[in-house]
Amino acid sequence: MLTVLAGLGLGLSLIVAIGAQNVFVLRQGIRREHVLAVVAVCALSDAALIAAGVAGLGYVLTAAPWLVVVARWAGAAFLLAYGVLAARRAWRGGEELAVDTADEQAAVASTTSASGTLTRTRLAPVVLTTLALTWLNPHVYLDTVLMLGSIAATHGEERWLFAGGAIAASILWFTALGFGARYLGRWLRTPRSWRILDAVIAVVMIAIAVSLVIPVLGA
Known part of the structure; x- marks a missing residue:
């Protein structure tokens, strides 16, 4: 049990932070758009x-560090592009949340354009974006694979119990972040609120993209 809890604690410490993946999950949760996927x-x-x-x-x-370098540049390029798109949304505006006043506590919401037409992204682009934000992030290989794998190895035969705790941490965190974000809908009913949110997303994405390439440029 202690091994499982150790994996749970380390798993949460690695993923509970402001990052590109968490920001995207939060935005999808607020939009109520393909959250389960x-x-x-x-x-x-x-x-x-x-x-x-x-x-x-x-x-x-460890034997082929160039794999992490490739992931670093690919991830930086993707995050930069996503950040530019978020900045474009923030500049142009047009999104708002239409909240169902009959169920305020649940904050049942849908994303609409300024003209009142429902704008909903298809499932495939959302899933592909989620995969890219996850697998093109070099930190996931350094933290989740290398560091967590190394620490799990110290638990010997109980290393898979440790892994189970870390996996449980991911399930708990992403479920809470994705489905809990709906309660932020009451503060995001206006186009101005969404422009602010997209501006923050743009800053975070571009900042992470820059932070990924700085170590390579400074080497």
Whole structure:
């Protein structure tokens, strides 16, 4: 049990932070758009990465560090593009939340354009974006695979119990973040609120993109 709790605690410490993936999950949760799919992709991806780290993929990354460099540049390019799109949404505006006043506490919401027409992104682009934000993030390989895998190895035969705790942490966090974000809807009913949110998202995404390439440029 202590091994499982150790994995749970370390897993939460690694994912409970402001990052590109968490920001995207939060935005999808607020929009009520394909939340289950986004949460499932994030949780299953983390589970696969954790299992790979415990199984020994960390040794492969140590032997071939260029794999992390490739992921770093690809991730930076993707985050920069996503940040620019968010900045464009913030500049142009037009999104708002139409809240069902009959159920204020549940904050049943749908995203609409300024003209009142429902604007909903298709499932495939959302899933692909979630996969890119997860698998093109070099930190996920350094933290989830290499570090978590190394720490799990110290638990010997109980390393898979440790991995189970870390996987449970991912499931709990992404579920809470994705489905709990709906309660923020009451503060995001106006186009101005969404412009502010998209501006924050743009800053976070672009800042993370820059932080990914600075170590390479400074080397």
